[in-house]
Amino acid sequence: MTEVTYRDALNEALAAELEADQDVVLIGEDVAAAGGVFKVTDGLLDRFGPERVRDTPISEQAIVGTVLGAAVTGLRPVAEVMFADFAGVCFDQIANQLPKYRYMTGGQVSVPVTLRLVNGASTGFGAQHSQAVENWFLGLPGLKICVPGTPADAYGLLRTAIRDDNPVLLFEHKALYMRKGPLDPGETVPLGRADVVRAGEDVTVVATQLMRERALQAADRLAEEGIRLEVIDPRSLVPFDLETVVRSVEKTANLLVVEEGPGSGGWGSTLVARIAEEAFEMLDAPPRLICTDETPTPFAAELEEAWLPSADAIVGGVRDLELVAA
Amino acid sequence: MTEVTYRDALNEALAAELEADQDVVLIGEDVAAAGGVFKVTDGLLDRFGPERVRDTPISEQAIVGTVLGAAVTGLRPVAEVMFADFAGVCFDQIANQLPKYRYMTGGQVSVPVTLRLVNGASTGFGAQHSQAVENWFLGLPGLKICVPGTPADAYGLLRTAIRDDNPVLLFEHKALYMRKGPLDPGETVPLGRADVVRAGEDVTVVATQLMRERALQAADRLAEEGIRLEVIDPRSLVPFDLETVVRSVEKTANLLVVEEGPGSGGWGSTLVARIAEEAFEMLDAPPRLICTDETPTPFAAELEEAWLPSADAIVGGVRDLELVAA
């Protein structure tokens, strides 16, 4: 068990899969010679050579289409789309091709593609480089979606994603790259298994990535007052481990979901709806979603922080819930 | 009051706005000489001339970017994206440019763009031409979204959309083009005002477009058994008239949402979540969402019909709700 950064964990996962399987290749803008804009792929060109680790032109549609074509003909490619916002320029490939190809052909192909995308706000990159865009892809059966929040999950989910025979989008939160955590090399993480990050009796809080971190901060603070949060990180949104959340709500009778992004059409609303449908009777108070303001991401540091759900906001949300439930 | 088809209603709305305002222009693939793939723009080239009604190359990114640039410099353009699925190829323009431009510039521009997109299943067009894709755009503040279900709403919302100083996506359901309904020319429909299509005391059913039609069929059948549905068509998803739904649920204490598409990340889940958050105490039974299977759209007629929520499925959903509530 070593302590590594989220970034290095991702790097190690890529290296491990490139090592394990000759069919794994890695392409993307500046992933090879430069080792990636966020240095996640540093050193991989040297280790695995220019055939398997390739820089591409600025052509996201071609990048995603190419890994798709490569996957259905036998490779197991990984592509970096860099900032997740750029999924916009290759959205057709991600939404209309990757998840539908197998289905439309009656199962003639499998599509073992992994896309890595750099997600999220809090770092002052402005409205076109700060989105958490996993929600763009929720209604697209055929895709799987991972949102790791720790080095171990980043490592374990990325390895699982690469080995998966389906297209997987793995979102890396840019604010977490330098966060350190324990890593047990070789330890993969299955998709569809939530992590109960902190056990508690009073309120179930579900959050991912940066919001998970803030939920844990809120949990620490509330613990001082004797309010015990159960913090759950779903880790993958598709498949989603609803059962773990239901089990928790059964115990706590209270649900708070914290999401980075505007609330409409997100996994947070979807989870709240699912729990309302399936665990209505268990709830002592209306479930709650805390999310960003309904605006694009503002640039100025003060505005961006006000826009994002803070640990304070989570504390406040829990207090409101407790009042109603009491 | 005349009876017109949904298609002709759209055509009349376009003609009326082209007539009323010289700054309105219409561009898209085959919208001019051919009058549109679905004939929605038939005759407009002849009436308004080749400067204002223009055919474009197959270049959706350029189409949307062009109307954006035209809008911020003073025109009030309308673009057709044809099949809504093609929003995938110009998603960046719709998601990252249209809704963020005004915000990122601190309000220096307004973006009076209207995009028309042809939505939906039930007509055998296969997985890449049958999606109802309004949900792709829910989490993008800055956009408005209309989903008309009748000729009058199509007409009224399209006119309002064109006059709106913000980017509006108007989804036309392809299965409804030949449906007839009354139209009072000149009657516009505001965005953000739901229509209580049928009043009832027992269950609130919220549905749009093709699902609205099926909800009404279900309502007819259940009425024979004395179960009275209140059918609400939100008509626009952004802004969303939550108040009308809350008022209805206050009365019926039961909510069923019917959505064309997989349920994750959609307006249906969002609505269920909002009601669970804000009207929890009013509900007699868990709210329910009926949607399609979690798969791409299958081609074969039998499969596609099985995939879509049917009037039968709505009847069944209502019966389940009534059982729980009773």
Added chain:
Amino acid sequence: MTTKAASESTEPTLGTDEQRALFARMVEIRSFEEAVQRMFAKGLVRGTTHLCQGQEAVAVGACAALREGDTMTCTYRGHGAVLAMGAPLDRAFGEILGRAGGLCNGKGGSMHLTDVSVGALGSFAIVGAHLPISVGAAFTAQQRGSGAVSVTFFGDGSTNIGTFHEAMNLAAVWRLPVIFLCENNLYGEYSPLATTTPVADLTIRASSYDMAASRVDGNDVIAVWEAVAAAAARARKGEGPTFIEALTYRFVGHSRSDPASYRPDGELDQWKKRDPIALFAERLIESGVADADEVAALRAGAEQSVAEAEERALSWPPPDLQSRLEDVYA
């Protein structure tokens, strides 16, 4: 016209049997498309279809130049190309009819015929989307040193969409074994090329990528075969991609609902005089590859295969309803 000489090959030729087989295949495709047209006219199928009568020489000539292990991607107007790769007629009909025995078990439909077992990797309904997919297939070939090539069919109108540009550029910069086969049938949907495209000779566009290019008579199956064979030979040697513009014409409307009234008077008739099947029949006879009776027999045989396949497909049941839930994930 071309930016780089794409040919200069050793000029291989097609034998007698091969030429006859090509002819039969072209007739099969024609006959298949006519049958599909009737099915839609009779209301046996919902949705839409995009037929390729008049363009058979492109699909057949190009696919004949491929070998096992090569792959092909095409558009919604792809029946001809998929059949040219060797997909079974009955299962192709079955797919268009949405039957259980269809190539894709009825989940794809007319726009998505696919038979991976013969290298027909897929038919795609989003203009331009499949070009990078062929680039990816070629990437696999390069990576593995398999010598395989991937050919991708698309129309003149598709050369205006972003993916065309990105796919061409990436294939060129990585020198991938891709053949970009543009079927220039003069229209994109209802729009004549000149209204959407500022150049009339599309091979010019290859120069933006320093890519080899050639222009061929798309109604001459042998010319198409030669151009593709030369491109494939170069690609297999690691010399990179080629862009081929095949000039052709569709005898029917863009899709089911299109009466094609935008065509200038007489244009269709002119092109019908250059019907690729009639042209090839003449050539077979003139060159002594087959006499008139043999040609007639090939034609009759092909038509009969199609008729029998159609009948078989029509006898198949619709897919099991539960099958709609399968094949989402591997």
Added chain:
Amino acid sequence: MTTKAASESTEPTLGTDEQRALFARMVEIRSFEEAVQRMFAKGLVRGTTHLCQGQEAVAVGACAALREGDTMTCTYRGHGAVLAMGAPLDRAFGEILGRAGGLCNGKGGSMHLTDVSVGALGSFAIVGAHLPISVGAAFTAQQRGSGAVSVTFFGDGSTNIGTFHEAMNLAAVWRLPVIFLCENNLYGEYSPLATTTPVADLTIRASSYDMAASRVDGNDVIAVWEAVAAAAARARKGEGPTFIEALTYRFVGHSRSDPASYRPDGELDQWKKRDPIALFAERLIESGVADADEVAALRAGAEQSVAEAEERALSWPPPDLQSRLEDVYA
């Protein structure tokens, strides 16, 4: 090299005052960028910034050829272009600092400087996305017969993305008054052009659209001005768009975090010998437009304006927190 002659204009020239103003503007931009670099180094701003030292002649030469009513769009590397259009230095600093008085009230940041009041329609952070936006501005101009042109700046690497192709094609087929100004600084991020692009002369790409094109020394402000003036004159006469490739070099890394270690030894030094500001200073003196003292005075004046503007901007408060909820909808 060029597909069509883009010049053959009446060769207008710049007067003494104009040339001096251009020089001062270039110095302002250099000095502005250096100040921004220091702000980031000091940690006064989060996020990233993309500076344009070394490329000032392109922005200044091009924007000087525009007139009132014309519009300009540019990239995240857009400080120079936005200032060249006449945006106030202090409000530009303010925006980068995320202050209330910033051009966009602190909502945009370094990558999105915009000042619509001077025709600086926007800076965009998605590669290629703004090209069709300039096409749209030109569409308005054509529609209204205003005679306005729209210039859009982008880099060499951006010529590989789909929107480049679509925007060029649409502008050409509609003969819109757009000037596509490609700043070829040899790298897209950290990738040398040749690793991503199979052609070295990007003007070749204009031929795919039968578009006029020219290539200029992007470190020669007068040459840039001439090329853009000629293109603008053509555009105003209804003769359609022009593609201009300006050869230049950025003296700093791609963005804040880039030490630019991918550059071959000596490359930067070579280019620094062709510093556009030094070149222009020499030229001003040689041609008698200004003597050495006057040049020094212009330089000092510009630097002082920048220093004062920086100070003002630094004194501004952060935006009111509630302002984040405004400007979503009109």
